[in-house]
Amino acid sequence: MIEQTENRLSVAEAQNICLRNNIPFYTYRLPGSREVIFGAQLSNDTRIFKGFEKHRGEKGFVITPFNHSSWSFPFFIKADLSFTDYLTDGEAIRNLQNTVFNTPERIFTKQDCEHFEYLDELRTMIDTLKREGMKKAVLSRTITIPCDSLRLSPAIFEQMKQYHHAFLFFAAIPGKCAWMGASPETFLKYDRNGFFTMALAGTQPVATAKNPPEWGDKDIEEQQIVTDYIQDTLRHFFTRHLEIEGPITLQAGNVFHLCTFFRSDEQLPADQIDELVGQLHPTPAVCGLPKKRAMQIITEIEKRDRGYYAGFLGPLQASGAFDLFVNLRTMEVFDDALRLYVGGGITPLSDPETEWQETCQKADTLLNLIRQMNYGKITF
Template identity: 35%
Template structure:
């Protein structure tokens, strides 16, 4: 049995015992990390700024609510690297209780309904002060008897430039994803955040041309970040981009912003709370877009377009926006996929974009199911 197979088997055993854990690998790294904790040792802050002074792994929803809490896994067992993770004796871990909670209702809409919602969105943008809105939908795919551990390893192999994760939490459920979007990266003396928006299918020759619609869509996000910088008196800062970022089956426009970490020495939680949700997952202006989303989307986003990642582990913070993700139920993989709608959007193209974005996860599922 290879190390990859051994790690997949270990993850399956953790799930069989319903252990609370997060396993992840950072973009550009083939080194997985894992954090396990007892259910009693997890905390559910009402606001992100309550995390000041804490450390662990954060899993946050789109909006914090009683049935969708912000979760922090405290470091019970923390291991980095395949060899170290395989040293965990799962047989010594206690079987965890299944949380008593109402199963979320996943509302699946058909193509015609999605196209109508996009048409309504475009019309609203054309006649109001809205500039951009993210409209998402759910895509179900039936589960078989495949190993979720093997699926995670397949996803990790396919998307090396994404944050690839698997989490199992009593109050949030079972989630897996491969997200390319940095919300905040803090290491040493520098903090980085990213403006990422605009999507097209990945090209084999990496020769991309970007249209006005995608350029404008990404510019909304960059403008918003600068507004947040102004509120927190962040200057000077450096930028890199816009440039193309390839991830899975698609490519995006990305600009990176970097500034001195001392600017947020005691306000990192407040900064993230103000930053999220960015126009990349909500729209612009943010408050108007958020209200519109609550009316146009029939489903609950739950942890889709929230954020996740290690918080002050090894003296660093690596938070990622929860895109290219799916919630795993006993019967289905429920994929969440959306697109940025502007006045230049074409409804049929937006439908295809949601399919392309879901392709990152679907290709991994299909590869494992065919074995």
């Protein structure tokens, strides 16, 4: 049970108020940190994110879609109110409690892809990659759990705190989108020390992997594709210094990944940051290579819009610093359901059943949290 006194509001209680009153809000915890940051926009205007140059000097949260040409738009949630762990300002608490907006409900409609259907999609993608001589594309699916999601979501976010090395997030724009997850993958970090990003690809379940894991040709090739793409992109922007470390094995929940880190202490003007982001997103880790054709294949084979899955999201500071992460190990929050999104990198060497099992292992990062809450029987 969430405890609240008159002049002390927890993050979970603030989330409940915002979900009940249709207030745009965000919550996050950076990897390795213990601090949970909450922010709310106390106006009902939908703010489109127009790039880092346009939002210079603003504090808030960015959430962008996988494909900018889809029906989904990049949004910015402005931090009219923000606090860390607990809000103790009585006037601010009352202001939040008394803010109420009317927005349409978000009810899920589309059904999930069954096992045999996903295997058919995988075979089609593998055949396409072989026929066209492509290196990689990413296929995803969903797992939908009908439930009282608005009540359960704050409690699930609390349970996610056990994933200490992930980026935890819960961001919602009522009537537009609501997403929550524990992402293992940095998209791009920027502060006064410079830039940081990573190439993350290849997957093995922790329960069955050797210690250290032994990586097969498919995983090594997949990770190298992502590494080469990011390295080539960064070298167009960072001409003086680019540090590369890896690949190393990184644990994310119940799976291992191969990971390569990239760092540069160079600074870039805001317009070049926007250009860098535009060239990096989406990386082959969530899309494929060549990028344009991979996105076409994904649209043709998946037959459903990813929305904000595999997009990027994270906090933006007034100083211009930001911490952006890929929207992975994630679920979409509807008014009447939670929908998990999982996927995997497909190469000509992929085996369909192995790829299906990989999505099951990745889904367990969030499904295990729901199981711990004893919420009914969950099957997928």
